[in-house]
Amino acid sequence: MSGGGEGSSVADLLAAARLRFADGGVASPELDARLLVAEAFGVDAARLFLAKELPAAAAGRDRLAGFVARRLAGEPVHRILGRRAFYAHDFQLSPDTLEPRPDTEALVDLARAPITECIGHKGRCIVADIGTGTGAIAVSLLALFPEAEAVATDISAGALATAAANAGAAGVAARFRVRLGDHLLALDRPVDVIVSNPPYIPSGDIAALQREVREHDPLRALDGGPDGLRSYRAIANGGRDALLPGGAVAVEIGIGQERDVAAIFAEQGFALETSARDLGGTERALLFRPMGDKEFP
Known part of the structure:
Protein backbone atom coordinates (compact mmCIF):
# COMPACT_ATOMS: atom_id res chain seq x y z
CA MET A 1 0.00 0.00 0.00
CA SER A 2 2.91 2.34 -0.65
CA GLY A 3 2.99 4.91 -3.42
CA GLY A 4 -0.21 5.55 -5.36
CA GLY A 5 -0.78 2.12 -6.82
CA GLU A 6 -3.87 1.32 -4.75
CA GLY A 7 -5.71 4.56 -5.43
CA SER A 8 -5.15 8.27 -5.49
CA SER A 9 -7.78 9.31 -2.92
CA VAL A 10 -8.24 8.74 0.79
CA ALA A 11 -11.44 6.84 -0.05
CA ASP A 12 -9.52 4.43 -2.27
CA LEU A 13 -6.98 3.75 0.45
CA LEU A 14 -9.70 3.28 3.05
CA ALA A 15 -11.42 0.69 0.87
CA ALA A 16 -8.12 -1.08 0.20
CA ALA A 17 -7.20 -1.20 3.90
CA ARG A 18 -10.64 -2.51 4.82
CA LEU A 19 -10.35 -5.29 2.24
CA ARG A 20 -6.87 -6.29 3.35
CA PHE A 21 -7.99 -6.44 6.97
CA ALA A 22 -11.04 -8.54 6.10
CA ASP A 23 -8.93 -10.92 4.03
CA GLY A 24 -6.34 -11.05 6.82
CA GLY A 25 -8.86 -12.11 9.47
CA VAL A 26 -8.87 -8.84 11.45
CA ALA A 27 -11.90 -8.90 13.75
CA SER A 28 -13.11 -5.35 13.00
CA PRO A 29 -11.82 -4.46 9.52
CA GLU A 30 -14.10 -1.47 8.97
CA LEU A 31 -13.36 0.23 12.30
CA ASP A 32 -9.63 -0.49 12.23
CA ALA A 33 -9.32 0.80 8.67
CA ARG A 34 -11.13 4.01 9.56
CA LEU A 35 -9.01 4.65 12.65
CA LEU A 36 -5.72 4.01 10.90
CA VAL A 37 -6.56 5.97 7.75
CA ALA A 38 -7.68 8.91 9.88
CA GLU A 39 -4.44 8.77 11.88
CA ALA A 40 -2.27 8.45 8.77
CA PHE A 41 -3.78 11.54 7.16
CA GLY A 42 -4.29 13.61 10.31
CA VAL A 43 -8.07 13.60 10.15
CA ASP A 44 -10.53 13.13 13.00
CA ALA A 45 -11.98 9.63 12.53
CA ALA A 46 -15.50 10.95 13.14
CA ARG A 47 -15.09 13.40 10.24
CA LEU A 48 -13.24 11.10 7.89
CA PHE A 49 -16.15 11.06 5.43
CA LEU A 50 -15.51 14.76 4.74
CA ALA A 51 -11.97 14.00 3.56
CA LYS A 52 -12.51 10.71 1.77
CA GLU A 53 -12.40 12.19 -1.73
CA LEU A 54 -9.27 14.27 -1.08
CA PRO A 55 -6.06 13.26 -2.87
CA ALA A 56 -3.88 11.03 -0.72
CA ALA A 57 -0.55 12.73 -0.03
CA ALA A 58 2.53 10.55 -0.32
CA ALA A 59 3.49 10.97 3.35
CA GLY A 60 0.06 9.78 4.45
CA ARG A 61 0.18 6.81 2.09
CA ASP A 62 3.54 5.77 3.49
CA ARG A 63 2.33 6.11 7.09
CA LEU A 64 -0.77 4.08 6.30
CA ALA A 65 1.27 1.34 4.63
CA GLY A 66 3.27 0.96 7.84
CA PHE A 67 0.12 0.94 9.98
CA VAL A 68 -1.54 -1.71 7.82
CA ALA A 69 1.52 -3.96 7.93
CA ARG A 70 1.67 -3.69 11.72
CA ARG A 71 -2.04 -4.46 12.10
CA LEU A 72 -1.82 -7.50 9.81
CA ALA A 73 1.13 -8.70 11.91
CA GLY A 74 -1.15 -8.76 14.96
CA GLU A 75 -0.42 -5.42 16.63
CA PRO A 76 -3.66 -4.01 18.11
CA VAL A 77 -4.99 -0.89 16.46
CA HIS A 78 -4.79 1.20 19.63
CA ARG A 79 -1.17 0.17 20.17
CA ILE A 80 -0.49 1.51 16.69
CA LEU A 81 -2.32 4.74 17.50
CA GLY A 82 -0.57 4.97 20.86
CA ARG A 83 -3.73 5.87 22.74
CA ARG A 84 -7.21 4.66 23.59
Missing part, protein backbone atom coordinates in the same frame (compact mmCIF):
# COMPACT_ATOMS: atom_id res chain seq x y z
CA ALA A 85 -10.38 6.44 24.67
CA PHE A 86 -11.80 5.57 28.08
CA TYR A 87 -14.69 7.30 29.82
CA ALA A 88 -14.21 11.00 28.93
CA HIS A 89 -10.53 11.10 27.96
CA ASP A 90 -7.94 9.66 25.61
CA PHE A 91 -5.16 7.79 27.44
CA GLN A 92 -1.66 7.42 26.10
CA LEU A 93 -0.36 3.85 26.08
CA SER A 94 3.13 2.50 26.65
CA PRO A 95 4.73 -0.97 26.61
CA ASP A 96 4.29 -1.03 30.41
CA THR A 97 0.50 -0.57 30.37
CA LEU A 98 -2.58 -2.46 29.36
CA GLU A 99 -5.07 -0.73 27.09
CA PRO A 100 -7.97 0.64 29.14
CA ARG A 101 -10.99 -1.28 27.88
CA PRO A 102 -14.71 -0.48 27.96
CA ASP A 103 -15.42 -3.29 30.46
CA THR A 104 -13.47 -1.37 33.10
CA GLU A 105 -15.89 1.56 32.90
CA ALA A 106 -18.18 -0.61 35.06
CA LEU A 107 -15.60 -0.34 37.86
CA VAL A 108 -15.49 3.46 37.57
CA ASP A 109 -19.29 3.58 37.73
CA LEU A 110 -19.35 1.28 40.77
CA ALA A 111 -16.82 3.42 42.66
CA ARG A 112 -18.84 6.59 42.23
CA ALA A 113 -21.30 5.82 45.05
CA PRO A 114 -18.76 5.34 47.88
CA ILE A 115 -16.77 8.36 46.70
CA THR A 116 -19.93 10.49 46.64
CA GLU A 117 -20.79 9.26 50.15
CA CYS A 118 -17.29 9.98 51.42
CA ILE A 119 -17.28 13.52 50.02
CA GLY A 120 -20.72 14.10 51.53
CA HIS A 121 -19.40 13.22 54.99
CA LYS A 122 -15.87 14.59 54.85
CA GLY A 123 -15.80 17.13 52.05
CA ARG A 124 -13.00 15.21 50.32
CA CYS A 125 -12.06 11.64 49.42
CA ILE A 126 -8.70 9.93 49.00
CA VAL A 127 -8.76 7.15 46.42
CA ALA A 128 -6.04 4.53 45.90
CA ASP A 129 -5.81 2.95 42.44
CA ILE A 130 -3.86 -0.29 42.85
CA GLY A 131 -2.04 -1.37 39.68
CA THR A 132 -2.92 1.87 37.93
CA GLY A 133 -1.39 1.18 34.49
CA THR A 134 -2.38 4.12 32.28
CA GLY A 135 -4.10 5.77 35.25
CA ALA A 136 -7.43 5.51 33.46
CA ILE A 137 -9.49 4.57 36.53
CA ALA A 138 -8.04 7.15 38.91
CA VAL A 139 -7.92 9.93 36.32
CA SER A 140 -11.54 9.30 35.31
CA LEU A 141 -12.65 9.44 38.94
CA LEU A 142 -10.70 12.63 39.63
CA ALA A 143 -12.31 14.23 36.60
CA LEU A 144 -15.73 13.28 37.97
CA PHE A 145 -14.99 14.45 41.53
CA PRO A 146 -13.05 17.71 41.97
CA GLU A 147 -13.02 17.07 45.75
CA ALA A 148 -11.15 13.77 45.34
CA GLU A 149 -7.42 13.02 45.42
CA ALA A 150 -5.77 9.86 44.16
CA VAL A 151 -2.65 7.87 44.90
CA ALA A 152 -1.83 5.49 42.05
CA THR A 153 0.39 2.48 42.66
CA ASP A 154 2.12 0.12 40.28
CA ILE A 155 5.11 -2.22 40.20
CA SER A 156 6.24 -0.62 36.94
CA ALA A 157 7.99 2.75 36.96
CA GLY A 158 7.20 3.05 33.26
CA ALA A 159 3.50 2.61 33.91
CA LEU A 160 3.59 5.27 36.61
CA ALA A 161 5.29 7.71 34.23
CA THR A 162 2.56 7.04 31.65
CA ALA A 163 -0.16 7.47 34.28
CA ALA A 164 1.31 10.77 35.48
CA ALA A 165 1.43 12.06 31.90
CA ASN A 166 -2.21 11.07 31.39
CA ALA A 167 -3.21 12.83 34.62
CA GLY A 168 -1.49 15.97 33.34
CA ALA A 169 -3.25 15.76 29.98
CA ALA A 170 -6.61 15.42 31.74
CA GLY A 171 -5.93 18.41 33.98
CA VAL A 172 -5.94 16.50 37.28
CA ALA A 173 -2.20 16.23 37.97
CA ALA A 174 -2.40 18.43 41.08
CA ARG A 175 -4.60 15.79 42.75
CA PHE A 176 -2.77 12.73 41.42
CA ARG A 177 0.39 11.21 42.86
CA VAL A 178 2.16 7.95 42.14
CA ARG A 179 3.79 5.34 44.36
CA LEU A 180 6.03 2.51 43.15
CA GLY A 181 5.40 -0.80 44.87
CA ASP A 182 3.42 -4.02 45.09
CA HIS A 183 -0.30 -3.77 45.78
CA LEU A 184 -1.13 -2.05 49.08
CA LEU A 185 2.49 -2.12 50.26
CA ALA A 186 3.08 0.99 48.15
CA LEU A 187 0.63 3.09 50.19
CA ASP A 188 2.10 5.41 52.76
CA ARG A 189 -1.15 6.24 54.52
CA PRO A 190 -4.74 4.95 54.80
CA VAL A 191 -7.27 5.97 52.16
CA ASP A 192 -11.03 6.24 51.85
CA VAL A 193 -11.65 4.11 48.76
CA ILE A 194 -9.51 1.45 47.09
CA VAL A 195 -10.09 0.66 43.42
CA SER A 196 -8.24 -1.91 41.35
CA ASN A 197 -8.32 -3.69 38.03
CA PRO A 198 -5.67 -6.26 38.97
CA PRO A 199 -4.15 -9.10 36.92
CA TYR A 200 -6.76 -11.88 37.00
CA ILE A 201 -5.90 -14.34 34.23
CA PRO A 202 -4.63 -17.72 35.51
CA SER A 203 -1.00 -18.27 34.54
CA GLY A 204 -1.84 -21.39 32.57
CA ASP A 205 -4.32 -19.50 30.38
CA ILE A 206 -1.88 -16.85 29.16
CA ALA A 207 -0.63 -18.93 26.21
CA ALA A 208 -4.19 -19.30 24.86
CA LEU A 209 -4.94 -15.57 24.79
CA GLN A 210 -5.45 -13.76 21.50
CA ARG A 211 -2.22 -12.88 19.72
CA GLU A 212 -2.99 -9.16 20.08
CA VAL A 213 -3.05 -9.54 23.87
CA ARG A 214 -0.39 -12.21 24.34
CA GLU A 215 2.23 -10.50 22.21
CA HIS A 216 1.56 -6.84 22.97
CA ASP A 217 0.21 -6.45 26.51
CA PRO A 218 2.66 -6.57 29.45
CA LEU A 219 2.34 -10.11 30.81
CA ARG A 220 2.77 -9.17 34.45
CA ALA A 221 -0.29 -6.95 34.12
CA LEU A 222 -2.27 -9.99 32.96
CA ASP A 223 -0.93 -12.90 35.04
CA GLY A 224 -2.96 -13.40 38.21
CA GLY A 225 -1.04 -16.43 39.43
CA PRO A 226 -2.00 -20.12 39.26
CA ASP A 227 -5.71 -19.49 39.89
CA GLY A 228 -5.89 -15.86 38.76
CA LEU A 229 -6.71 -14.67 42.29
CA ARG A 230 -3.31 -13.66 43.69
CA SER A 231 -3.95 -9.91 43.64
CA TYR A 232 -7.37 -10.21 45.27
CA ARG A 233 -5.75 -12.02 48.20
CA ALA A 234 -3.14 -9.30 48.53
CA ILE A 235 -5.72 -6.52 48.50
CA ALA A 236 -8.11 -8.31 50.86
CA ASN A 237 -5.34 -9.24 53.29
CA GLY A 238 -4.25 -5.66 53.79
CA GLY A 239 -7.47 -3.91 52.96
CA ARG A 240 -8.83 -3.26 56.43
CA ASP A 241 -5.60 -1.63 57.62
CA ALA A 242 -5.37 0.41 54.43
CA LEU A 243 -8.86 1.92 54.77
CA LEU A 244 -10.04 4.85 56.84
CA PRO A 245 -13.37 4.50 58.71
CA GLY A 246 -16.29 4.33 56.29
CA GLY A 247 -14.04 3.04 53.51
CA ALA A 248 -14.74 0.68 50.62
CA VAL A 249 -12.93 -1.52 48.10
CA ALA A 250 -14.03 -1.85 44.47
CA VAL A 251 -12.34 -4.38 42.16
CA GLU A 252 -12.75 -5.55 38.60
CA ILE A 253 -13.01 -9.33 38.13
CA GLY A 254 -12.72 -11.82 35.31
CA ILE A 255 -15.60 -13.86 33.95
CA GLY A 256 -16.95 -16.28 36.56
CA GLN A 257 -14.72 -15.07 39.40
CA GLU A 258 -17.36 -13.37 41.53
CA ARG A 259 -17.86 -16.22 44.03
CA ASP A 260 -14.16 -16.87 44.54
CA VAL A 261 -13.32 -13.18 44.94
CA ALA A 262 -16.25 -12.63 47.33
CA ALA A 263 -15.06 -15.59 49.41
CA ILE A 264 -11.50 -14.20 49.57
CA PHE A 265 -12.75 -10.87 50.85
CA ALA A 266 -15.21 -12.51 53.28
CA GLU A 267 -12.32 -14.42 54.86
CA GLN A 268 -10.71 -11.08 55.63
CA GLY A 269 -13.83 -9.53 57.13
CA PHE A 270 -15.37 -7.81 54.11
CA ALA A 271 -19.01 -7.94 53.04
CA LEU A 272 -20.04 -7.73 49.40
CA GLU A 273 -22.25 -4.65 49.14
CA THR A 274 -23.08 -4.51 45.43
CA SER A 275 -21.78 -5.35 41.97
CA ALA A 276 -21.86 -4.01 38.42
CA ARG A 277 -22.14 -5.60 34.99
CA ASP A 278 -20.31 -4.50 31.88
CA LEU A 279 -22.04 -3.63 28.60
CA GLY A 280 -22.04 -7.31 27.63
CA GLY A 281 -23.96 -8.23 30.78
CA THR A 282 -21.01 -9.93 32.51
CA GLU A 283 -20.54 -9.46 36.26
CA ARG A 284 -17.47 -7.24 36.07
CA ALA A 285 -16.94 -5.29 39.31
CA LEU A 286 -17.56 -5.90 43.01
CA LEU A 287 -17.83 -3.41 45.89
CA PHE A 288 -16.88 -4.47 49.43
CA ARG A 289 -17.15 -2.87 52.86
CA PRO A 290 -15.37 -4.02 56.03
CA MET A 291 -17.84 -5.83 58.29
CA GLY A 292 -18.43 -4.06 61.59
CA ASP A 293 -16.59 -1.02 60.29
CA LYS A 294 -16.79 2.29 62.10
CA GLU A 295 -18.82 4.95 60.39
CA PHE A 296 -17.33 8.16 59.07
CA PRO A 297 -15.86 10.30 61.87
